[in-house]
Amino acid sequence: MNEIGNSDLLFSLENVSLDGESRPVLDSVNLHLQPRQLYLIAGPSGGGKTSLLRLLNGLVYPSSGSVRYLGKDVCDYNQPSYRSEVVSISQEPVMFPGTVSDNIAVAFSYASNASKKMDDVEVLQLMDGLGLSRELLKQDVNILSGGEKQRVALIRSLILSPEVLLADEPTSALDPHSEEKVFEMFGRLKGSLSLVVVSHSTRFLTLADEIVLIARGKIIEKRKTIDAQQFKDFLEDEDGGRNG
Amino acid sequence: MKMGAGMAEQIGMYQLAVAYLMLVVVFFLAMSNSLRISRELVVATLRMTLQLFAAGLLLKYVFKIDFWLASVALIVIMIAFAVTVVLGRLEIRVKRLPLILFASMGIGSLSVLAIFIFLVIGREPWYDARYVLPLGGMIIGNSMTACALVTERFIAEVIGKRDQIETSLALGATYKEASMTALRTAYRAALVPTIASMTGMGIVHLPGMMTGQILSGVEPMLAVKYQVAIIAAILAAAALSSLVMLNLLRSRLFNKCHQIERAV
Numbered sequence: 001m002n003e004i005g006n007s008d009l010l011f012s013l014e015n016v017s018l019d020g021e022s023r024p025v026l027d028s029v030n031l032h033l034q035p036r037q038l039y040l041i042a043g044p045s046g047g048g049k050t051s052l053l054r055l056l057n058g059l060v061y062p063s064s065g066s067v068r069y070l071g072k073d074v075c076d077y078n079q080p081s082y083r084s085e086v087v088s089i090s091q092e093p094v095m096f097p098g099t100v101s102d103n104i105a106v107a108f109s110y111a112s113n114a115s116k117k118m119d120d121v122e123v124l125q126l127m128d129g130l131g132l133s134r135e136l137l138k139q140d141v142n143i144l145s146g147g148e149k150q151r152v153a154l155i156r157s158l159i160l161s162p163e164v165l166l167a168d169e170p171t172s173a174l175d176p177h178s179e180e181k182v183f184e185m186f187g188r189l190k191g192s193l194s195l196v197v198v199s200h201s202t203r204f205l206t207l208a209d210e211i212v213l214i215a216r217g218k219i220i221e222k223r224k225t226i227d228a229q230q231f232k233d234f235l236e237d238e239d240g241g242r243n244g
Numbered sequence: 245m246k247m248g249a250g251m252a253e254q255i256g257m258y259q260l261a262v263a264y265l266m267l268v269v270v271f272f273l274a275m276s277n278s279l280r281i282s283r284e285l286v287v288a289t290l291r292m293t294l295q296l297f298a299a300g301l302l303l304k305y306v307f308k309i310d311f312w313l314a315s316v317a318l319i320v321i322m323i324a325f326a327v328t329v330v331l332g333r334l335e336i337r338v339k340r341l342p343l344i345l346f347a348s349m350g351i352g353s354l355s356v357l358a359i360f361i362f363l364v365i366g367r368e369p370w371y372d373a374r375y376v377l378p379l380g381g382m383i384i385g386n387s388m389t390a391c392a393l394v395t396e397r398f399i400a401e402v403i404g405k406r407d408q409i410e411t412s413l414a415l416g417a418t419y420k421e422a423s424m425t426a427l428r429t430a431y432r433a434a435l436v437p438t439i440a441s442m443t444g445m446g447i448v449h450l451p452g453m454m455t456g457q458i459l460s461g462v463e464p465m466l467a468v469k470y471q472v473a474i475i476a477a478i479l480a481a482a483a484l485s486s487l488v489m490l491n492l493l494r495s496r497l498f499n500k501c502h503q504i505e506r507a508v
Contacts, residue, residue: 058501059410080416080417088414090407094407110412111418112418157415
């Protein structure tokens with residue numbers, strides 16, 4: 001769809017607000033993201049992180065303000081083509097009836113991905129890289145654990161060779177060993193595509209080029225580094241503030 | 245009192261009173277068994293009586309005036325009434341739903357009714373109320389049931405499988421691709437009752453139209469041919485109305501940007 005140059009701004013959000021049922025989910029957000037970077041979005045539950053990813057993915061449009069991708073308003077793109085380039089993984093990955101293999105291949109049946117061809121070797125490499133047995137490919141998705149589903153969803157998105165991967169809590173259902181595999185995978189992906197990751201995990205702090213702290217629908221801070229304790233304190237304080 | 249060959253037996257006031265007596269028996273059975281449906285039974289009996297006699301009088305008048313506009317107007321009123329019945333059944337509100345229902349039932353019923361009148365029975369004049377209204381009623385009634393089923397089911401599927409649909413959208417599916425499974429499930433739900441009733445016909449029960457014709461003295465094989473034709477028409481109208489309904493409804497539940505509408 002678009003050739004991304006390093007000088008282009010990947011995403012640019014200007015005064016973006018998104019209305020919720022009783023209060024704004026996002027409130028006058030201004031944010032600029034560069035290509036080929038790994039951004040970590042962190043904040044308390046209900047702070048607007050998932051909504052931010054949905055906006056970037058074009059699944060919702062802002063109530064006011066604009067979300068631009070490579071200088072063009074997201075609303076002006078053909079959405080299926082846009083989403084085959086800017087793919088997302090939800091926090092609780094949804095599987096379609098069928099085998100793991102069917103699920104990984106599902107997006108290739110969509111018209112927007114017609115020009116893409118699934119690389120079977122890459123599927124196997126991703127399975128190996130994420131610590132999933134190749135035997136699983138023939139298995140029905142119903143037998144998968146939450147963590148396995150999360151990794152299959154990651155493969156399903158990566159096999160589309162996207163320009164941008166938006167991942168919502170990609171390690172939330174994983175045991176420490178599998179979590180490590182996913183961190184290693186993101187480490188390898190870094191630099192080859194743009195990554196926007198929502199996570200509470202301090203492990204992403206070492207991988208992230210920039211950290212965006214978000215709470216109560218507002219960007220609190222965007223910074224290059226933050227130490228693990230400060231990060232935890234922020235999450236706890238904001239969660240306490242929200243609940244208190 | 246017996247009429248000539250080919251005519252139905254007459255039912256006088258006395259005979260009708262005997263028929264009502266059967267309803268009175270049901271009323272007392274319901275009362276004695278504490279079924280708590282006595283009130284509904286009385287209301288239903290009164291409504292049935294008033295509505296059928298009003299329809300009878302209206303038909304008598306329309307048959308007498310023999311004017312195309314009267315037949316067309318009554319068909320349009322039937323469709324409009326069917327829309328209100330479906331709206332009453334649905335709990336969810338979708339923008340322009342009455343219009344969508346009217347268009348779906350209108351397209352599905354009228355096209356099939358036209359084929360039936362012009363090509364199957366070749367009635368002259370085409371607006372003969374004795375044919376157009378009862379046939380239209382049957383076709384519209386079944387189209388209404390199919391539209392109600394398809395609407396209820398499709399909305400339930402989109403809400404219930406929202407995560408699956410959004411996952412497809414997030415991977416580059418168009419809204420049509422993402423909602424295809426929901427659409428198929430709903431379409432199937434709309435057609436299954438008619439198809440199921442077809443399998444039992446002639447063995448489990450004799451259909452209403454055929455029974456009515458036989459009671460009116462029509463030769464059984466002719467009644468069978470009419471029944472086969474009307475069942476084909478009913479299924480075709482249900483299938484066409486549901487398909488139009490699904491496509492129009494889908495364009496309300498999703499927007500041009502391939503997003504699920506926020507109100508859903």
